[in-house]
Amino acid sequence: MAGTAQAQEQVYLVTGGCGFLGEHVVRMLLQQQEPRLREIRIFDLHLSPWLEELKTGPVQVTAIQGDVTQAHEVAAAVAGAHVVIHTAGLVDVFGRSSPKTIHEVNVQGTKNVIEACVQTGTRFLVYTSSMEVVGPNIKGHPFYSRGNEETPYEAVHSHPYPCSKALAEQLVLEANGRRVRGGLPLVTCALRPTGIYGEGHQIMRDFYRQGLRLGCRLFRAIPASVEHGRVYVGNVAWMHVLVARELEQREKLMGGQVYFCYDESPYKSYEDFNMEFLAPCGLRLVGTRPLVPYWLLVLLATLNALLQWLLRPFLLYAPMLNPYTLAVANTTFTVSTNKAQRHFGYEPLFSWEDSRNRTIRWVQAVEGSPS
Ligand SMILES: NC(=O)c1ccc[n+]([C@@H]2O[C@H](COP(=O)([O-])OP(=O)(O)OC[C@H]3O[C@@H](n4cnc5c(N)ncnc54)[C@H](O)[C@@H]3O)[C@@H](O)[C@H]2O)c1
Numbered sequence: 073m074a075g076t077a078q079a080q081e082q083v084y085l086v087t088g089g090c091g092f093l094g095e096h097v098v099r100m101l102l103q104q105q106e107p108r109l110r111e112i113r114i115f116d117l118h119l120s121p122w123l124e125e126l127k128t129g130p131v132q133v134t135a136i137q138g139d140v141t142q143a144h145e146v147a148a149a150v151a152g153a154h155v156v157i158h159t160a161g162l163v164d165v166f167g168r169s170s171p172k173t174i175h176e177v178n179v180q181g182t183k184n185v186i187e188a189c190v191q192t193g194t195r196f197l198v199y200t201s202s203m204e205v206v207g208p209n210i211k212g213h214p215f216y217s218r219g220n221e222e223t224p225y226e227a228v229h230s231h232p233y234p235c236s237k238a239l240a241e242q243l244v245l246e247a248n249g250r251r252v253r254g255g256l257p258l259v260t261c262a263l264r265p266t267g268i269y270g271e272g273h274q275i276m277r278d279f280y281r282q283g284l285r286l287g288c289r290l291f292r293a294i295p296a297s298v299e300h301g302r303v304y305v306g307n308v309a310w311m312h313v314l315v316a317r318e319l320e321q322r323e324k325l326m327g328g329q330v331y332f333c334y335d336e337s338p339y340k341s342y343e344d345f346n347m348e349f350l351a352p353c354g355l356r357l358v359g360t361r362p363l364v365p366y367w368l369l370v371l372l373a374t375l376n377a378l379l380q381w382l383l384r385p386f387l388l389y390a391p392m393l394n395p396y397t398l399a400v401a402n403t404t405f406t407v408s409t410n411k412a413q414r415h416f417g418y419e420p421l422f423s424w425e426d427s428r429n430r431t432i433r434w435v436q437a438v439e440g441s442p443s
Pocket residue numbers: 087088089090091092093094115116117118138139140141158159160161162163177181200201202203237264265266267268269
C-alpha cells in the first residue's frame with residue numbers, strides 16, 4: 073500500500089526547463105501521461121510565459137526562477153524530487169560569455185545539482201551532456217564509420233564549452249553510487265545529443281533569416297562530404313523521459329552509463345541537412361562545392377576571433393564563424409548505435425518524416441515573427 077501511495081507521488085525536476093530542449097522535455101512528460109507523476113518542477117534562470125498554459129492540467133506544474141550556480145536555490149528546488157533531469161547549461165560556442173561563466177554554469181552548476189541530490193535524498197539524476205564531450209577534437213580527427221559509445225577517439229578540447237561539458241559529465245558519472253540522504257545509492261546517467269534540431273532551434277532560425285536577407289540564398293561553405301550528426305529535439309526529449317522512467321527499474325545496467333542520442337535523421341553535411349527544412353521554405357543553397365576556399369574560411373574565422381578579442385572592452389562581437397565552429401562544422405562526426413534500445417528499449421518516437429515536417433512548419437511560422 074505504501075508502495076502504491078509512493079508510486080503516485082512522483083515529482084520530476086527539469087532544470088533549464090524553459091530552454092530549447094528543456095521545453096520539449098517538459099511537454100513530453102505531460103503528453104506521456106506518466107501515471108505516477110504528480111508534479112513537474114521547472115527550474116530556470118528565465119521563466120517563459122508558455123508555462124502558464126501548462127498549469128491547468130492534472131499534473132501540478134511549478135515554475136521556479138533560479139540559478140544553478142547558487143547551491144541553496146538548487147537544493148531548495150531538488151528537495152522532495154524523485155528524479156532530476158538536468159538540462160540547464162550555457163550553450164555558447166560563439167564567445168558571448170566568458171570561459172569563467174561557462175565553467176560556473178556548466179560545471180559548478182552540475183556540482184550543485186549532484187550535491188543537492190545527495191543532501192536531500194533524490195536518487196535519480198539524468199544529465200544532458202553533448203556529443204562534444206567526445207568530439208570533434210581540436211585536431212580535426214573525423215569520428216569514422218559513425219562511431220558508438222565504445223569507439224576509441226582522442227577527446228582533446230580547448231574550447232570552454234566542450235571542456236565544461238566533459239568535466240560536468242565526468243562529475244555526473246563519478247557520482248553514480250554515492251549514498252544519498254537515507255542511505256540509498258544515487259543512480260546517474262548522461263545523454264549525449266549530437267546537434268539538436270527542431271521547433272525552437274534558434275540557429276536554424278538565424279540561418280533562415282540570413283538566407284532571406286541574401287535573396288533566398290545561402291552559400292555553401294563546407295564540402296557536402298563532411299557528415300555532421302543531427303537528432304530531432306522530440307526524440308532527444310523522449311529519450312530523457314524514458315531514461316528518467318527506467319532508471320529505477322534498471323539501475324544496475326543503466327547507472328553510470330552514457331548514451332548517444334540518435335534517431336533516423338539522415339547523415340549529411342551541416343548545411344545540406346539544414347536545407348532539408350530551408351529549401352521547402354524557399355531557400356536555395358548555392359554551389360555544389362564550397363564557394364570560398366577553406367584557407368580563406370580559416371583566415372576569416374581567425375580574423376573574427378582576433379576582432380572579438382580586440383573589441384571586447386567596447387562591444388560584444390560574436391559572429392557564427394570562428395575557428396571552433398568552423399572546425400566542428402568541417403569535421404565528420406556522426407554516431408550509429410543501438411545502446412539505448414538495448415538498455416532501456418528506446419525507439420525514436422518521431423520518424424524522420426515527422427521530424428522534418430514539424431521542423432519545416434516551425435521554420436515557416438518564423439517568417440514575420442519578431443527576431
Ligand atoms: N542545442 C544542441 O544542439 C545541444 C546538443 C547537445 C547538447 N546540448 C545540451 O542540452 C542542454 C540544453 O541545451 P539547449 O540547446 O536547450 O540550450 P538553451 O540555451 O535553449 O537552454 C538552456 C536553458 O538553461 C537555462 N540556464 C542557463 N543558465 C542557467 C543558470 N545559471 N541557472 C538556471 N538555468 C540556466 C537557460 O535559461 C535555458 O532556458 C545543454 O546542457 C546543452 O549543453 C545541446
